[in-house]
Amino acid sequence: MSVTYHAVGWSTFKKRYDLILWLGIVLFLVVFCGVSLFLFPKVTLEILLIRAFGSAAFLLLHIILCIGPLARLHRHFLPLLYNRRHMGVSLFILALLHGFLSWITYHAGGDLNPFVSLIVSDAGPGISRFPFQIFGVMALVILFLMAATSHDFWLVNLTAPFWKAMHMLVYAAYAFLVVHVVFGAIQAETHGILTGLVGGGMVVVLGLHLVSGWREHKPDNQPLDSRLDQGFIEACRVADIPENRARIVSIAGERVAIFKYDGKVCAVSNVCQHQNGPLGEGKIVHGCITCPWHGYQYLPETGASPPPFVEKIPIFKVKIQNGIVHISALPEMPGTYVEPASIEMEGI
Amino acid sequence: MIRPLRIRHRYIISCLTIIVPVVAVCGLLMRPERPIMQAHPEAASHHSHHSHASGEKITFSQLKNVSISRVGHSSGIHIVNRGPLTYPDVLLYWTPEEPTAAWEPTSSSLLVGLLPDQGGLSYEMGPILTSGGTWVIYSLGHKKLLDQSRNTFSF
Numbered sequence: 001m002s003v004t005y006h007a008v009g010w011s012t013f014k015k016r017y018d019l020i021l022w023l024g025i026v027l028f029l030v031v032f033c034g035v036s037l038f039l040f041p042k043v044t045l046e047i048l049l050i051r052a053f054g055s056a057a058f059l060l061l062h063i064i065l066c067i068g069p070l071a072r073l074h075r076h077f078l079p080l081l082y083n084r085r086h087m088g089v090s091l092f093i094l095a096l097l098h099g100f101l102s103w104i105t106y107h108a109g110g111d112l113n114p115f116v117s118l119i120v121s122d123a124g125p126g127i128s129r130f131p132f133q134i135f136g137v138m139a140l141v142i143l144f145l146m147a148a149t150s151h152d153f154w155l156v157n158l159t160a161p162f163w164k165a166m167h168m169l170v171y172a173a174y175a176f177l178v179v180h181v182v183f184g185a186i187q188a189e190t191h192g193i194l195t196g197l198v199g200g201g202m203v204v205v206l207g208l209h210l211v212s213g214w215r216e217h218k219p220d221n222q223p224l225d226s227r228l229d230q231g232f233i234e235a236c237r238v239a240d241i242p243e244n245r246a247r248i249v250s251i252a253g254e255r256v257a258i259f260k261y262d263g264k265v266c267a268v269s270n271v272c273q274h275q276n277g278p279l280g281e282g283k284i285v286h287g288c289i290t291c292p293w294h295g296y297q298y299l300p301e302t303g304a305s306p307p308p309f310v311e312k313i314p315i316f317k318v319k320i321q322n323g324i325v326h327i328s329a330l331p332e333m334p335g336t337y338v339e340p341a342s343i344e345m346e347g348i
Numbered sequence: 349m350i351r352p353l354r355i356r357h358r359y360i361i362s363c364l365t366i367i368v369p370v371v372a373v374c375g376l377l378m379r380p381e382r383p384i385m386q387a388h389p390e391a392a393s394h395h396s397h398h399s400h401a402s403g404e405k406i407t408f409s410q411l412k413n414v415s416i417s418r419v420g421h422s423s424g425i426h427i428v429n430r431g432p433l434t435y436p437d438v439l440l441y442w443t444p445e446e447p448t449a450a451w452e453p454t455s456s457s458l459l460v461g462l463l464p465d466q467g468g469l470s471y472e473m474g475p476i477l478t479s480g481g482t483w484v485i486y487s488l489g490h491k492k493l494l495d496q497s498r499n500t501f502s503f
Contacts, residue, residue, distance in 0.1 A: 178372060
């Protein structure tokens with residue numbers, strides 16, 4: 001969290017995260033090249049690198065896509081979420097290396113303009129007679145867009161909802177890359193292991209999204225009218241909220257994070273203003289609600305970030321009756337002071 | 349995420365769950381029946397070729413330095429050239445037809461790979477190895493058929 005823009009908001013955690021990330025990438029590339037040279041000793045250097053970078057990028061995309069639903073299913077995966085943007089930029093670098101080497105190797109040595117060759121070469125009797133390379137290019141363009149706009153400058157100026165919607169193009173990139181791999185590499189490499197790995201990756205990515213989505217679908221679709229009582233809605237038991245943490249409830253599809261701290265209960269929108277991260281999965285740090293994704297902080301009484309920060313989130317009125325937390329169905333304006341409900345006054 | 353984005357996210361995942369597996373299955377079904385040529389790992393070296401050779405060998409009438417032998421009883425071949433090549437971009441094809449002097453690669457012909465320049469190379473052929481046809485040595489640079497020989501490898 002910062003009032004000014006930095007190229008990279010380095011912290012000890014992020015440096016350690018990136019170190020592990022790139023050590024993992026280098027280790028994968030070394031092992032991949034070693035195994036490939038053992039199995040195919042006549043493989044040329046450029047083909048080896050094309051395969052290594054392409055495989056690393058495709059694997060990293062799977063990991064990135066799994067982090068979101070995994071973090072939804074269990075909070076132990078949340079640390080992976082904090083620096084996912086660095087992972088995305090690393091993915092783009094690997095994909096770019098794969099694409100550039102492929103372009104030079106297969107399209108730069110002929111009579112045709114290399115750009116024209118890239119577009120028309122799949123029309124002939126190639127690997128699959130299907131334009132699989134174009135799908136790779138389209139995925140690369142999306143990954144470039146995402147990497148180029150991963151900076152907070154774009155996040156603020158494009159606004160979080162638009163930025164988030166734009167970054168959902170990653171799913172289109174995933175679909176394009178499945179087409180690229182299935183109609184490209186898998187047409188030539190008919191070994192069952194490669195097909196199994198691609199199919200397994202598909203099952204894991206889509207399966208995790210479906211499971212996490214299914215778990216959240218039911219509470220998101222509960223009707224509001226049946227639960228309303230004088231403008232308030234029964235949310236949860238005080239005892240169900242961990243100390244300095246939150247319980248997330250859904251009101252007409254929008255999520256509210258109910259925090260318990262210092263003998264008090266407050267309720268705020270679950271959506272962080274920074275990147276729409278789930279505030280209810282964060283915790284109270286130094287008296288502030290802290291987003292689990294990038295550490296953006298809000299005061300629990302107002303929903304406003306402590307000065308000099310200017311972010312504000314909607315806040316809800318709260319009351320406790322017989323150990324049950326009730327919250328107002330409609331939020332107050334962001335930044336409005338709302339007295340937290342005292343647990344002691346209710347005699348709990 | 350805010351509700352509109354969560355709804356959009358849900359639709360995207362629902363569509364992907366249908367589209368991606370269908371695309372993958374289509375890709376697998378569209379795989380060409382003929383094998384894609386690749387180096388034969390068991391016969392990658394000259395030594396292993398000799399130790400696994402089945403004795404079946406195909407020679408050519410013009411390019412007498414070139415021979416194709418079968419690797420053991422597998423579907424791999426080892427092609428050897430013991431003399432210098434005097435044509436550019438010399439390739440080995442298999443074709444089901446009987447080529448004429450003006451032959452050029454067709455959609456039914458199969459590019460096996462490079463003819464090595466004074467050395468040996470191994471290729472995995474798959475079931476096509478025992479399906480008759482003709483081996484063609486073709487100069488891509490001159491677009492000229494250099495030599496041909498019937499495929500006589502037995503089952």
